Amino acid sequence: MTTSNERPPIAAILALGLTQIIGYGTLYYSFSILAPDMARDLNWSSEWIFGALSAALLIGGLAAPTMGKWIDRFGAGRIMTAGSAIAAAALTACAFAPGKVAFVAALIAIETASNLVQYGAAFALLVQIRPKVAQRSITYLTLIAGFASTIFWPITTALHTHLSWQNVYLIFAAINLLVCLPIHAWLSHSVSEIRKREKNEAPRHVEPSLPPSIRTPAFILMVMGFALESFVNAALLVHMVPVLSGLGLGAMAVMVGMLFGPSQVLSRFTNMVFGGGLSQLTLALISAVLLPAALVVLIVTAPSVLGALAFAVVFGLGSGLNSIVQGTLPLALFGSEGYGKRQGQVLAIRLMISSTAPFILAFMMENIGVSWSLSVAAVLGTVAVAAFFGIMRLMRPLTRPQPLLNGR
Structure with a gap:
């Protein structure tokens, strides 16, 4: 008989899926569409606007460890509820910012709030609701949230056709306050109710698969792998169209780039259906291999349109899988x-690593060219592969059969 501990919390996943779409759509994906008008109103260049975003991401990253401790101490639901209120206030402050300093301060608040309501907090909430099935729950959630850019790029564009960027941000603030905050408050209450209802069932926590002696080196290798993957991802996502254009694809660059999002969702769906028999470390390794492999395909085949299409699909598959294993591994x-x-x-x-990636790739493309810049990114992606292989090597003595004593 299947107990409630063994079933993913579908209502919570669907509710979180909605708030993740809104969270990523309003706090992240909308920025690139609104940035040109922001730059014009503030009398800044586009480079300075995206530089301000990078600085905000970096500062938000510095606050992430403290927020992680709060999630463990107070519960992810409460933190996400507060995060929705902070996000609404930050978007409002950005809309009413009287000058550059106030705008940057509000942007920092937006990116700090992002850490309270996006994947990191949402994954932790699913772990706290039902740890035993959290890996499946995270997979389902990323499948839903993968549509954030597909939904919010056209929504933002349509709103911005009729409204200023300030008014668009005010609408987004209202959505965070009126939709996301009540959902997160309900989920926070649900965690308490689930724990009361399941207190007599099997232990809720998930045991580590690593002995204490190798957890520190394994953690360092895991962080290295994820950080390098994030660098490659962030660099290519911001510069995908310029990179493809620089390789001679011209007008086809935009069409090729459009394949990336659907490929991300496809990888999550494929993992949901067929990935149950694979360990999370194996999935992390597959994800890490796909990113440099996609770059090699692009470098070798450019300016072939078919090669560029293959790159977009393979890169999207790797990126989509990566967003899952960052929560499950x-x-x-x-x-x-x-x-x-x-x-x-x-x-x-x-x-901290990914916030510098767009600037570093732009600098390299300007000084050593697109192909060599992609080669450097491919090398960094290969180092990420080596990091996950390193974890496998650490674990090998744990899985190696032990010799029988006295020949028995």
Whole structure:
């Protein structure tokens, strides 16, 4: 008989899926569409506007470890509820910012609030609701949230056709306040109710799969792998169209780039259906291999349109799978106790690395050309593969058959 502990909390996943779409759509994906008008109103260049975003991401990353501790201490539901209120206030402050300093301060508040309501906190909430099935729950959630850009790019564009960027941000603030905050408050209450209802069932926590002696080196390798993948992802996502154009694809660059989002969703769906028999470390390794492999395909085949299409699909598959294992691998290796704190530590390093990626790739493309820049990114992606292989090597003595004593 299947107990409630063995079933993913579907209502919570669907509710979180909606708030993740809104969270990523309003706090992240909308920025690139509104940025040109922001730059014009503030009398800044586009480079300075995106530089301000990078600085905000970096500062938000520095706050992530503290937020992770809060998630463990107070519960992810309460933190996400507060995060929705902060996000609404930050968007409002950005809309009414009288000058550059106030705008940057509000942007920092937006990116700090993002850490309280996006994947890191949402994954922790699913772990706290039902740890035993959290890996499946995270997969389902990322499948839903993968449509955030597909939904919010056209919504933002349509709103901005008729409204100023300030008014668009005010609408987004209202959505965070009136939709996301009540959902997060309900989920916070649900965690308490589930714990009361299931207190007589089997233990709720997930045990670590690693012995204490190798947890520290394994954690360092995992963070290194995730950070390098985030660097490659962030660099290519911001510059995908310029990169493809620089390789001679011209007008086809936009069409090729459009394949990336659907490929992300496809990888999550494929993992949901067929990935149940694979360990999370194996999935992390597959994800890490796909990113540099996609770059090699692009470098070798450029300016072939078919090669560029293959790149977009393979890169999207790797990126989509990566967003899952960033939540499930720490749970599988280190268990559910202290999950929020560990996620905060990982998120901080990832954001600090990825926030510099667009600038570094732009600098390299200007000085050494597109092909050599992609080659450097492919090498960094290969180092990420080596990091996950390193974790496998650490675990090998744990799975190696032990010799029988006295020949028995």
